[in-house]
Amino acid sequence: MNKTISVPKKMEEKYNEIATIIEEFCSVHLNKEYEQLCLQLCAALCRKRPSPLEKGRANTWACGIVHAIGTANFLFDSSQHPTITPKELYEGFGVSGGTGSSKSKQIRDLMKIDYFNTDWALPSKLADNPMVWMISVNGFAIDARNAPKEIQEHAYKMGIIPYIPE
Incomplete structure (x- = not known):
């Protein structure tokens, strides 16, 4: 899978809004590697036709994107680094647990993100x-x-x- 940051012109504003929220969250709670993979997923969602990002709040999408990538990379396992609880993640984006987890599920289903899909695995975690x-x-x-x-x-x-x- 070619995970580029290019997005259609019509989705640039939405991408930038969501990307800014992701970047701020990752700089405080995660790391650059998570940030990059989350931005790639955001761009991939922008390229979907029709893009699911056209509707809904930016912070909800940002939360779902980070949760989806986190789920596939064991972010919620306290033995991993970085780690965060789902509750801390939802609070960081200002969304409820139900909203954050359902948005994540929607994204994971749409993009086929799971433990077996290396397209959305952090490079540093592949070997483990x-x-x-x-x-x-x-x-x-x-x-x-x-x-x-x-x-x-x-x-x-x-x-x-x-x-x-x-």
């Missing part, structure tokens, strides 16, 4: 995400990092794993 490395060989789920090199190469060429592990 066991779900990214699970592949099926002859009907058995295995960790690609433990597979023979030729299986790893085949899985990489097919786009199933993000890179060939060392």
